[in-house]
Amino acid sequence: SSDKKTWIRQPIIVVLGHVDHGKTTLLDKIRGTAVAKKEPGEITQHVGASVVPASVLNKITEPLKKYFPKLVIEIPGLLFIDTPGHELFSNLRRRGGSVADMAILVVDVVEGFQPQTIEALNILKEKRVPFIVAANKIDRLEGWKAFPDTPFLESVKRQSPRTISILEERIYQLVGKLYEHGFESERFDRVKDFRRTVAIVPISAKTGEGISELLALIAGLAQQFMKKKLVTSEDAARGVVLEVKEEQGLGTTIDVIIYDGVLSKNDLFVVVGKNGPIVTRVRSLLMPRPLQDMRMHEGRFVQVDLVTAATGVKISAPGLEDALAGSPFYVIPSEDRIQEFTRMVQEEVSQIRFKGESDGVVLKADTLGTLEALLEALRRENIPVKLADVGHVTRNDVLEAAIVSKSKPEYGVILAFNVKILPEAEELRARENIPVFKHNIIYQLLEEYLKWFKEFKE
Numbered sequence: 001s002s003d004k005k006t007w008i009r010q011p012i013i014v015v016l017g018h019v020d021h022g023k024t025t026l027l028d029k030i031r032g033t034a035v036a037k038k039e040p041g042e043i044t045q046h047v048g049a050s051v052v053p054a055s056v057l058n059k060i061t062e063p064l065k066k067y068f069p070k071l072v073i074e075i076p077g078l079l080f081i082d083t084p085g086h087e088l089f090s091n092l093r094r095r096g097g098s099v100a101d102m103a104i105l106v107v108d109v110v111e112g113f114q115p116q117t118i119e120a121l122n123i124l125k126e127k128r129v130p131f132i133v134a135a136n137k138i139d140r141l142e143g144w145k146a147f148p149d150t151p152f153l154e155s156v157k158r159q160s161p162r163t164i165s166i167l168e169e170r171i172y173q174l175v176g177k178l179y180e181h182g183f184e185s186e187r188f189d190r191v192k193d194f195r196r197t198v199a200i201v202p203i204s205a206k207t208g209e210g211i212s213e214l215l216a217l218i219a220g221l222a223q224q225f226m227k228k229k230l231v232t233s234e235d236a237a238r239g240v241v242l243e244v245k246e247e248q249g250l251g252t253t254i255d256v257i258i259y260d261g262v263l264s265k266n267d268l269f270v271v272v273g274k275n276g277p278i279v280t281r282v283r284s285l286l287m288p289r290p291l292q293d294m295r296m297h298e299g300r301f302v303q304v305d306l307v308t309a310a311t312g313v314k315i316s317a318p319g320l321e322d323a324l325a326g327s328p329f330y331v332i333p334s335e336d337r338i339q340e341f342t343r344m345v346q347e348e349v350s351q352i353r354f355k356g357e358s359d360g361v362v363l364k365a366d367t368l369g370t371l372e373a374l375l376e377a378l379r380r381e382n383i384p385v386k387l388a389d390v391g392h393v394t395r396n397d398v399l400e401a402a403i404v405s406k407s408k409p410e411y412g413v414i415l416a417f418n419v420k421i422l423p424e425a426e427e428l429r430a431r432e433n434i435p436v437f438k439h440n441i442i443y444q445l446l447e448e449y450l451k452w453f454k455e456f457k458e
């Protein structure tokens with residue numbers, strides 16, 4: 001109805017990049033700055049995410065007002081999702097895209113592009129997630145003099161010409177790499193059109209230099225280009241299952257990122273499970289206990305009655321044992337609509353988990369998100385898929401590959417992402433001589449298979 005309350009939610013921002021390039025340090029810095037600059041009473045804790053409220057964004061970006069006089073924070077804040085690997089990022093899947101509104105691709109400015117940088121870039125491209133590049137660790141450049149927590153544009157003015165030229169060279173190398181992957185890019189203060197050019201922000205997650213520009217840019221871009229997408233209302237919540245976790249005393253819980261609507265205790269909802277849709281009711285909504293409240297024997301979580309988008313929340317409910325990470329999460333507004341919603345998720349997931357008739361490879365992955373990312377990568381290479389599913393490689397998977405192997409041996413293989421081969425499956429696989437490819441970086445898994453494929457064809 002038209003009198004429904006609506007609001008603009010926080011944009012959801014993911015931080016991605018190669019191992020050790022500084023994602024966690026960057027998030028810690030942002031979190032630390034946010035906590036330090038908060039007023040009492042502004043503390044909110046999230047599951048799998050951290051919020052930088054507008055009041056803090058205003059304080060952090062204050063020194064930039066002279067460069068960007070039009071900078072006014074209109075969004076309620078930024079919701080950062082902590083993704084320790086690209087796997088979790090894959091789980092932020094949403095039909096036709098990603099739950100992430102924007103991403104920060106962290107690249108060590110000294111080391112440059114590395115395998116997981118390329119992996120992240122590929123997934124960002126596939127999911128059409130806008131991103132900016134944080135060229136991190138500028139404090140490690142030869143001769144860099146650190147000016148802690150100052151804007152990059154201030155700090156760079158105080159560096160020697162030689163250090164500045166080293167920085168320029170490194171940035172130019174990043175520009176080259178991004179170009180190879182189909183992106184125009186430029187240092188952020190030289191970008192004319194942010195819709196066409198990826199902005200590169202030199203930062204140090206350690207000293208805090210450049211953090212204010214990074215945050216200002218994300219807030220600015222979100223406000224300018226995605227306000228419509230950020231409008232949400234009192235409607236039934238929608239989200240995605242980021243992780244499925246066993247919690248002491250709570251049983252199996254799901255960590256969910258809610259990107260739309262309102263979620264209450266006792267709400268009826270549907271998620272995808274290993275053996276089909278799971279329909280159940282929220283038993284409790286859990287948020288991390290604020291540090292200053294930490295008391296003995298009270299547990300790590302506090303219960304809340306209601307959460308609103310955008311947020312991360314832990315949900316405890318009966319029957320979640322088989323829930324799959326990467327599953328869509330929908331609140332069902334009334335019991336008479338259960339069928340409609342279970343059909344909807346079933347239909348969505350049948351695009352990702354399926355067993356077809358035609359010859360193709362067998363695909364096994366650890367979550368719905370990684371399975372979908374693998375499928376998309378294979379589709380780009382025109383490799384047909386016979387079977388795609390979540391879970392360890394079973395004897396039955398080997399049998400499927402063996403059948404394909406008889407008529408199309410180049411497709412009679414198993415691609416396994418972050419899953420094991422069960423012992424009885426391995427026995428059969430060795431006997432039938434079915435090749436298996438395993439890797440925890442999607443594009444490298446694909447490269448290994450394609451290399452084998454080519455050699456096989458010769």
Ligand code: GTP
Nearest residue numbers: 018019020021022023024025136137140204205206
């Ligand atoms: P994974 O979670 O393992 O993928 O790594 P990460 O990307 O989260 O990297 P992390 O933040 O753990 O940083 C890796 C190392 O780099 C740590 O020793 C950090 O202290 C260091 N580091 C991160 N950012 C900076 C920086 O800006 N300058 C310097 N000098 N060191 C940094």
Ligand code: MG
Nearest residue numbers: 023024025084
């Ligand atoms: Mg980390």
